[in-house]
Amino acid sequence: MTNQIEPQALSKLIDEGMVKIVDGSWALDGTDMRALYLKDHIPGAVFFDIEAVSDHSTGLPHTAPSPEAFAAAVGAMGISAEDHVVVYDRQGLFSAARVWWTFKLMGHDKVQVLRGGLPAWQILHLPVTAEVPTPVATTYASQPQPEIMIGLNELRSTLEDDKNPVVLDARSKARFDGTASEPRAGLRSGHMPGARSLPFSELIRDGALKPREELEAIFCNLGIADGHTVVTTCGSGVTAAIITLALEEVGHKSSKLYDGSWAEWGQETLNTPVVT
Numbered sequence: 001m002t003n004q005i006e007p008q009a010l011s012k013l014i015d016e017g018m019v020k021i022v023d024g025s026w027a028l029d030g031t032d033m034r035a036l037y038l039k040d041h042i043p044g045a046v047f048f049d050i051e052a053v054s055d056h057s058t059g060l061p062h063t064a065p066s067p068e069a070f071a072a073a074v075g076a077m078g079i080s081a082e083d084h085v086v087v088y089d090r091q092g093l094f095s096a097a098r099v100w101w102t103f104k105l106m107g108h109d110k111v112q113v114l115r116g117g118l119p120a121w122q123i124l125h126l127p128v129t130a131e132v133p134t135p136v137a138t139t140y141a142s143q144p145q146p147e148i149m150i151g152l153n154e155l156r157s158t159l160e161d162d163k164n165p166v167v168l169d170a171r172s173k174a175r176f177d178g179t180a181s182e183p184r185a186g187l188r189s190g191h192m193p194g195a196r197s198l199p200f201s202e203l204i205r206d207g208a209l210k211p212r213e214e215l216e217a218i219f220c221n222l223g224i225a226d227g228h229t230v231v232t233t234c235g236s237g238v239t240a241a242i243i244t245l246a247l248e249e250v251g252h253k254s255s256k257l258y259d260g261s262w263a264e265w266g267q268e269t270l271n272t273p274v275v276t
Helices: 007-016 033-039 067-076 096-105 117-123 152-161 173-177 212-221 240-249 261-265
Strands: 020-023 085-088 111-114 166-169 195-197 230-233 255-258
Touching: 007 117, 085 096, 085 117, 096 111, 096 240, 111 117, 152 261, 173 195, 212 240, 230 240, 230 261, 240 255
Parallel strands: 020 085, 085 111, 166 195, 166 230, 230 255
Antiparallel strands: none
């Protein structure tokens, strides 16, 4: 199964009753995306709140939920592990990739991102609704794939032991360089030693991933080869997933998302090296 689906193809699946749709919208500025979902969404879509469906014990923003918490949440949404799931967001491509990655982390293979998100859907005058579905709760069986995620200690060891670590940072170039302050309080400015800047916006055109050949050129210019295990990171683990999705699109299967991202690494109280 491909990682993206076109709006017309999703519309056909909806007509056939062959898909579960998830609105995974989230915004860094605190915009109430649930309220916007209640205003209009793709018919049948349920809302996935990445803040609510997360591990609240870490002290970090929206870190990945436990398999048990994820199973309880998506089971209540009426989604089973066998379902074909399509995720979208209101921006085009922003937080949908994070929700896609979370499903992948839990072993859900049949999950795709709607190419272009809700804007692409609406451009084609496909229907939206304010009607909130009443899903029939089901039992979800998670099959965690922890190898696609990396934690602080493992990343620290990787950076110390690997002479050429491949870390791609999705934050803006200014934040990467340390010339712009972080939006979250208590964080240092700069980047991890050896990290390479790849602002997620460089991977997107008109709210969707750029064509495969352009993505391939971007990764080639960054020196990414097939044998590299790539660590993706950002401010809090959301836009890092856009890089992960782009890597999958070009056939690069070996990547790990740093879930804590700069919200963890950049903390003033941690003895983590920072480059400016």
